[in-house]
Amino acid sequence: MPLATKLEIKDTDFYPWLERELAVRAAHSCVETMAEFRRNARAITRTGQIKDRGGRHVKDDTRRIDDRSTYVLGWSNNDKIDALLDQAQSVQRRQQRVAADRRRLETALDKAIKRGQHIAALIGVDAYDEIDWRSMVNRIAALETEKRQLEESSKELERLTRRLNEVADEIAARETEQAEVQQEVGGTQSRLDNAQAALDAAERIVDEPECETALDHFAAIAERLTEPPRTPEECDDAERAAERALTELKERRADRQRRLGTRIVSQMGRFRAAYPVETNELDDSVAAADGYRELHRRLVEDDLPRFQQRFKDYLNTNTVRDIAMFQSELNKQRDLIRERIATINESLVGIDYNHGRYIRLEAQNTINTEIREFIAELRSCTDSVITGDDSDAYSEQKFIQVSRIIERFKGREGYTDADRKWTRQVTDVRNWFTFSASERWRENDEEYENYTDSGGKSGGQKEKLAYTILAASLAYQFKLEWGAVLSKTFRFAVIDEAFGRGSDESTRYALRLFRRLGLQLLIVTPLQKIHVIEPYVHSVGYVDNPTGSHSRLQTLTIEEYRARKRALSLVVEA
Numbered sequence: 001m002p003l004a005t006k007l008e009i010k011d012t013d014f015y016p017w018l019e020r021e022l023a024v025r026a027a028h029s030c031v032e033t034m035a036e037f038r039r040n041a042r043a044i045t046r047t048g049q050i051k052d053r054g055g056r057h058v059k060d061d062t063r064r065i066d067d068r069s070t071y072v073l074g075w076s077n078n079d080k081i082d083a084l085l086d087q088a089q090s091v092q093r094r095q096q097r098v099a100a101d102r103r104r105l106e107t108a109l110d111k112a113i114k115r116g117q118h119i120a121a122l123i124g125v126d127a128y129d130e131i132d133w134r135s136m137v138n139r140i141a142a143l144e145t146e147k148r149q150l151e152e153s154s155k156e157l158e159r160l161t162r163r164l165n166e167v168a169d170e171i172a173a174r175e176t177e178q179a180e181v182q183q184e185v186g187g188t189q190s191r192l193d194n195a196q197a198a199l200d201a202a203e204r205i206v207d208e209p210e211c212e213t214a215l216d217h218f219a220a221i222a223e224r225l226t227e228p229p230r231t232p233e234e235c236d237d238a239e240r241a242a243e244r245a246l247t248e249l250k251e252r253r254a255d256r257q258r259r260l261g262t263r264i265v266s267q268m269g270r271f272r273a274a275y276p277v278e279t280n281e282l283d284d285s286v287a288a289a290d291g292y293r294e295l296h297r298r299l300v301e302d303d304l305p306r307f308q309q310r311f312k313d314y315l316n317t318n319t320v321r322d323i324a325m326f327q328s329e330l331n332k333q334r335d336l337i338r339e340r341i342a343t344i345n346e347s348l349v350g351i352d353y354n355h356g357r358y359i360r361l362e363a364q365n366t367i368n369t370e371i372r373e374f375i376a377e378l379r380s381c382t383d384s385v386i387t388g389d390d391s392d393a394y395s396e397q398k399f400i401q402v403s404r405i406i407e408r409f410k411g412r413e414g415y416t417d418a419d420r421k422w423t424r425q426v427t428d429v430r431n432w433f434t435f436s437a438s439e440r441w442r443e444n445d446e447e448y449e450n451y452t453d454s455g456g457k458s459g460g461q462k463e464k465l466a467y468t469i470l471a472a473s474l475a476y477q478f479k480l481e482w483g484a485v486l487s488k489t490f491r492f493a494v495i496d497e498a499f500g501r502g503s504d505e506s507t508r509y510a511l512r513l514f515r516r517l518g519l520q521l522l523i524v525t526p527l528q529k530i531h532v533i534e535p536y537v538h539s540v541g542y543v544d545n546p547t548g549s550h551s552r553l554q555t556l557t558i559e560e561y562r563a564r565k566r567a568l569s570l571v572v573e574a
Contacts, residue, residue, distance in 0.1 A: 003028040003044055010075065028052075088531075094569055261286045268292065269413065319402050324382040333429040338363060347475035351468055351513060356442055359468050362450075363433040374426040377405060437465065463506035471513040494522045504532045511536045534558065 004026040009018055028044040028051075029036070037043045043051045048065040050058045063070050069083040125131055151157060265284045271292075272279040282291045345360050353359045366372070381401045411419045425431055437451040451465065478490050493514070507529065514521055515536060523533055530540075540561045545551045556564070 001030050002026070003030055006030065091569065264289070273407070273413070320381060320398055323378065323402055323405070327378045327382055330378075330427070330429055334432055337429060337433065344469075344472045344475075347472040348468065351471060351516075353439060353464070353468055357439050357448055358442060359465070359472075360438045360440055361469070362436050362438050364436070366432055366434050368425075368431070370422060371426050371432055374405075375432070377401065381405065437469070463503065464509055467506065467510035467513060471510070471517060474519070475517060491518055492520045492522070494524070496524050504529075507532050534561075 002023075004019075004022040007022060007026070009015055009022070028042045029040040031037045031040060031043045031045060034045075037045055037049070037051060040051070041053060046065075048059055052058070067083065069080055069087055071077075071080050129135075151161070264286055268282070268284045268288070272282060272284065278295065282288050282295070341361050341363050348359045348361065351358060381398060408419045409423050434452075439448045439451070440446060441448055474493065511521075511533065521537075523537070525533060538558055540556045540558060542554045542556070543551055
C-alpha cells in the first residue's frame with residue numbers, strides 16, 4: 001500500500017494539488033518484510049527505514065519512531081501534548097531525585113567538615129593532662145573539702161580566724177577615717193591657694209595703667225549693686241551679676257537691631273520683587289543700604305519718563321515674544337508625543353494581543369485644573385503677537401500676566417516649594433495627557449476594553465500588556481520592520497531576570513513578539529525558566545561559581561545543551 005494513501009486530506013481548495021504532491025513525494029510502498037523492501041524501488045518499513053530511487057537507504061535513529069512528542073502532522077495535537085506532559089513529569093521526578101541526593105550529600109559533607117575541625121583541634125594537644133578537666137575539678141573539690149574539715153576540727157583556729165576578720169574590719173574603718181581627714185586638709189589647702197591666686201590677680205589689675213580710666217565706670221556699676229561686697233566671694237558674685245546685667249542690656253539692643261534689620265531686609269525683598277531689573281545687582285541685606293540710597297537718588301534726580309517707550313518696546317519685542325517661543329516649544333513637545341503615540345500604534349496594529357484583537361494607545365488632554373489654567377494663561381500672554389494691539393493699557397496688562405507666570409517660575413516668598421512643584425508639573429508636557437490602552441476588535445475596530453492602569457488584572461495580563469507595549473516601543477525606537485529577516489537596523493537587546501518572575505505563558509508570548517521583530521536577544525535568567533526559553537535560543541551560556549571566588553562560563557550550542565541534558569538524564573535513571 002503506498003504511503004500517500006495512509007494520509008487523510010482535509011477537504012479544502014488545495015485538496016487536488018495536495019493529493020497530487022503527496023502521490024509523487026510519498027509514493028513509497030509500506031512493507032512488512034525486508035524481502036518486500038528489497039523488491040520495491042521506493043519503500044518504507046515500520047521501523048522507519050526508507051528506500052528511495054537510486055537504492056539510497058535512510059534511517060533516522062536520533063529519536064524513537066513511536067515518540068509522539070516529535071510528531072508534527074495531524075488535525076489534533078492532543079496526543080503530542082500528552083506525550084510532552086508525560087516527558088515533563090518524568091524530568092521533574094528525576095530532578096526531585098537529584099535534589100534529594102544532593103541534600104543528602106551536602107549533609108554528609110557538613111558532618112565530615114565538622115569531624116575534620118574537631119580532629120584539627122586535637123592535633124595541637126601534646127598531653128592528655130591538657131584536656132583532662134575532670135581530674136582538675138576533682139582535685140579542687142578535694143582541697144576545698146580538706147580545708148573545711150580542718151576549720152571544723154579546731155576551735156582555736158576558728159577563734160583566730162574570727163579575730164583576724166575583726167582586725168581587718170577595724171583597719172578598713174581607720175583607713176576610711178584617714179582618707180576623709182586628708183581630703184579635708186587638701187580642700188583647705190586648695191581654698192587657700194585659690195584665695196592667694198585671686199589676691200595676686202587683683203593686685204595685678206590694680207597696678208595696670210588702664211585701671212585709672214576704668215575707675216570712671218565704678219559709679220555706674222555701684223548703682224546696680226544693693227550693697228558693696230566685703231569678701232572676695234562677694235566680689236566675684238557682684239562681678240557676675242554686673243556682667244549678666246550688661247549682657248542682657250546688650251542682647252536687648254542687639255535684638256532690637258535684628259528686628260529693625262529684618263524689617264529693612266523684608267522691605268528690600270518686596271522692592272526687589274517689584275522691580276527685579278532695576279535691582280538685579282543689589283542684595284537683601286543691611287550692608288547693601290548704600291546701593292538702595294543711590295538708587296533712590298537716581299530715581300529722584302533722573303528723568304525716568306523718557307524710558308517709558310523703551311520699556312514698552314522691550315515688553316512687546318522681547319518678553320512677550322520669549323513667552324511665545326516658550327509656548328511654541330511646549331506645543332512642539334506636545335505634538336511630538338502625539339506623533340510618537342501614532343507611530344507606536346502603527347506597530348501595535350501588527351501584534352495580536354488576543355485572538356482577533358489588538359492594542360491601541362490613546363492620549364487625551366488632562367483634566368488637571370492647574371495645567372489647563374497654565375496653558376490658558378500662556379495663550380493669553382501671546383495674544384498680542386497675533387493681534388498687534390499697541391495700547392498702553394494692553395501692554396501693562398500683558399506685563400502683569402507675564403510677570404505673574406515668571407514669579408511662580410522663580411518661586412514666590414513663602415511658596416517656594418509649592419511653586420517649584422507647580423513648575424515641574426506644568427512644564428513637563430507628559431503631564432498634559434492622560435494615557436490609556438484600548439483593546440479593539442480587528443474586524444470592526446470596536447473597543448473591547450480600555451486600560452487606564454493595570455489594576456484589577458491578573459499578573460499574567462499585566463505582563464502581557466507590558467510586553468506588548470514594550471515590543472511596539474522597540475519597533476519605534478529601532479525603526480524595525482515587522483517580519484523582516486535581513487535588515488541594517490540595530491536589533492540587539494538584553495533582557496535581565498524579568499523573565500524569571502513572570503508566568504510561562506507571558507514569557508512565551510513575549511519571545512514570539514521579539515522573534516517577529518527579528519531581535520537578537522541576550523537573556524539572563526535562572527534555570528527554572530530554561531525550558532520555556534530553550535525553543536527560542538541558538539546557544540546557552542551557563543555561569544556558576546563553585547568556590548565563591550571566581551565565576552565560570554561555559555558556552556554550548558542548543559544542540560550540545562540538549563545532548564548533555566539527555567546524557568545526564570540517562571545517568572540519573574541508571
